[in-house]
Amino acid sequence: MEYALPVAPGPLTQLGRVLVADTLKLRRTAVLWLALGGGALPVVLNLLIFYFKGQYFIKPGTNPWPQYISMSWQTASVLLGFFLVLLSGLVVNLENRGGWRQLLAQPVSRGSVFGSKLLLLLSLNAVAQLIYVALLLAAGVLLGALRPGLGFQNNSIGLLPILRMLGHTYLATLGILGIQYALALAFRGFVGPLAVGIGGIISALTLLRWEHIDLVPYAAPNVVLRLMDFKRGLAVPAPLSAAEWYSLGWFGLAVLIGYVLLLRRPVTD
Amino acid sequence: MRPAPTATAPLLETRDLSFGFGARPILHALNLQVEPGSIYGFLGPNGAGKSTTMRLLLGLLRPASGTVRLFGHDLARHRVALLGRVGALIESPSLYDHLTGRENVEATRRLRGVPAHRTAEVLALVGLAADAHRPAREYSLGMRQRLGLALALLPDPDLLLLDEPTNGLDPTGIIEMRALLRRLSHEQGKTILVSSHLINEIEKMATHVGVIQRGRLVFQGSLPDLQRLQTGRAQLVLETENADTCRNLLPRLLAEATVAGPGTLHLPWLSREHTAELAAGLVAAGQPLYALRQEQPSLEDTFLHLTETIKE
Incomplete structure (x- = not known):
């Protein structure tokens, strides 16, 4: 008696199915709140700073937007690292209580499982940063209404430099995201990657003046802040900085290592 | 296997x-x-x-x-x-x-x-x-x-x-x-x-x-195969007055018997003829025969037997 070999779904179908299932698993999780609400923290902090102490930062008669954007982005860049460490740890941790056993026994390749979680992380990172920018601009408008003396309502800011800065920041975060994803897969727990991530961020902030800081992925979101130029309003060049290229390199390497780790992982838990 | x-x-x-x-x-x-x-x-x-x-x-x-x-x-x-x-x-x-x-x-x-x-x-x-x-x-x-x-x-x-x-x-x-x-x-x-x-x-x-x-x-x-396996491990339980005396009196018939109690002997069940010969032998030797019964091991016993054999 011969059995016909069942037809396996194609790789993209598998990836799509895992991604849909992974998205469903985010319901009522801290991950979702972190991605949707994480961008609000630096905005709220800077809103309060400008509301109460704005007169000390803004020279009367000048456009307050570049200064406001710059200060807020600096706060956000420090918090971004912690956000990425938490995000990647929490997404992978959803499977750490036996979920891997269930997930990897399903008729999908390990590559699609890996790819789905990576796409989810990339999307959540993008969503969080887009929400941050939207909230940042909305808070500026709000400041114009609440503190007319600062001049937000009488001035404007170009969207292009902000979008460019968003693009640079996003690329600069990919190194951390890739490394933290691979670490979360390697450690099979939440605490290990969290400890390494926090250590990496603190080390990077300490080494910000080092001449080779471009090489350090955890520093990249802060290093790209140097791209903001305030000579005439806010200007951000389009070409990628060295820190972004290195961030992309780290991302590629970490993703490769993470994939091999998951591919070879024996499921014993 | x-x-x-x-x-x-x-x-x-x-x-x-x-x-x-x-x-x-x-x-x-x-x-x-x-x-x-x-x-x-x-x-x-x-x-x-x-x-x-x-x-x-x-x-x-x-x-x-x-x-x-x-x-x-x-x-x-x-x-x-x-x-x-x-x-x-x-x-x-x-x-x-x-x-x-x-x-x-x-x-x-x-x-x-x-x-x-x-x-x-x-x-x-x-x-x-x-x-x-x-x-x-x-x-x-x-x-x-x-x-x-x-x-x-x-x-x-x-x-x-x-x-x-x-x-x-x-x-x-x-x-x-x-x-x-x-x-x-x-x-x-x-x-x-x-x-x-x-x-x-x-x-x-x-x-x-x-x-x-x-x-x-x-x-x-199959499950019947496992059940057949236990048939081969059936035991004969013999209850008498003195187990040791019986063993001494009938050394050939009780060669494989083990003393399970003062008046109880256990031996592998071989055949109906062997059982009949054993009963006749005991009576002929003047020993009281209180009970003589065949005991099938439960599947649990067979399972334990199978899983213990390898330990030895």
């Missing part, structure tokens, strides 16, 4: 399957053969290698040597295609506690590309329809087990791999689970491999049995 080839190709087959954690061997050249439509009871004490075998059958672990064949095809080469026809419950079900029962099923349904109506069907089948809206973290162990079974049944699989599925179930739940598995096998022709460390559980539903001990398959065959 490799059973005799059968007319029907096995639905699940392992060939010299071996596995170890580092240098520690866990499974030794396992040759399982599961016939289509059967309920195969995979028996063994805790730590014998049942769960490891189950994980190998699902591709969760990579064998050190040997192969797993499902539906006649090599699992290592066609894992995704073959697992599309398999439903599995490995040990305690791994659920997403923050999701409701229904959302847990939905996550797996979407991942497998199963039609939407199956979610309600499997929840009803395992009796969880009324509790499907509750978060899985509020489920009792029995409910979790049933939800795990629902996940396994979701794709309407041809082959079900269930690792200790009655764990945590109350007696009613165990009876219901057993009835459900029998129904799936008899009415829908599903092949079921169910592992357990309880022979009583297996003998009530299995058609075939494999016994594993310390990573080796020590028995494989």
Whole structure:
């Protein structure tokens, strides 16, 4: 008696199915709140700073937007690292209580499982940063209404430099995201990657003046802040900085290592 | 041990399957053969290698040597295609506690590309329809087990791999689970491999049995085969006044007898003629014969015998 070999779904179908299932698993999780609400923290902090102490930062008669954007982005860049460490740890941790056993026994390749979680992380990172920018601009408008003396309502800011800065920041975060994803897969727990991530961020902030800081992925979101130029309003060049290229390199390497780790992982838990 | 080839190709087959954690061997050249439509009871004490075998059958672990064949095809080469026809419950079900029962099923349904109506069907089948809206973290162990079974049944699989599925179930739940598995096998022709460390559980539903001990398959065959095995281990129990005196008086007939008590002897049951000769011999020797009966070992005794033999 011969059995016909069942037809396996194609790789993209598998990836799509895992991604849909992974998205469903985010319901009522801290991950979702972190991605949707994480961008609000630096905005709220800077809103309060400008509301109460704005007169000390803004020279009367000048456009307050570049200064406001710059200060807020600096706060956000420090918090971004912690956000990425938490995000990647929490997404992978959803499977750490036996979920891997269930997930990897399903008729999908390990590559699609890996790819789905990576796409989810990339999307959540993008969503969080887009929400941050939207909230940042909305808070500026709000400041114009609440503190007319600062001049937000009488001035404007170009969207292009902000979008460019968003693009640079996003690329600069990919190194951390890739490394933290691979670490979360390697450690099979939440605490290990969290400890390494926090250590990496603190080390990077300490080494910000080092001449080779471009090489350090955890520093990249802060290093790209140097791209903001305030000579005439806010200007951000389009070409990628060295820190972004290195961030992309780290991302590629970490993703490769993470994939091999998951591919070879024996499921014993 | 490799059973005799059968007319029907096995639905699940392992060939010299071996596995170890580092240098520690866990499974030794396992040759399982599961016939289509059967309920195969995979028996063994805790730590014998049942769960490891189950994980190998699902591709969760990579064998050190040997192969797993499902539906006649090599699992290592066609894992995704073959697992599309398999439903599995490995040990305690791994659920997403923050999701409701229904959302847990939905996550797996979407991942497998199963039609939407199956979610309600499997929840009803395992009796969880009324509790499907509750978060899985509020489920009792029995409910979790049933939800795990629902996940396994979701794709309407041809082959079900269930690792200790009655764990945590109350007696009613165990009876219901057993009835459900029998129904799936008899009415829908599903092949079921169910592992357990309880022979009583297996003998009530299995058609075939494999016994594993310390990573080796020590028995494989149909349930009647296992029952026949125990017939060969029947004992004769003889009750008299003085067991030692009887042994001295009838050294040939009681050569293999062991003294189980002051007036009780146990000896292997050989034949009806031997029993009659023994009774006549005792009476002729002037010894009282209070009782002479044949005792069949229970399946549990046979299982223990099989699993203890290898220790010696």
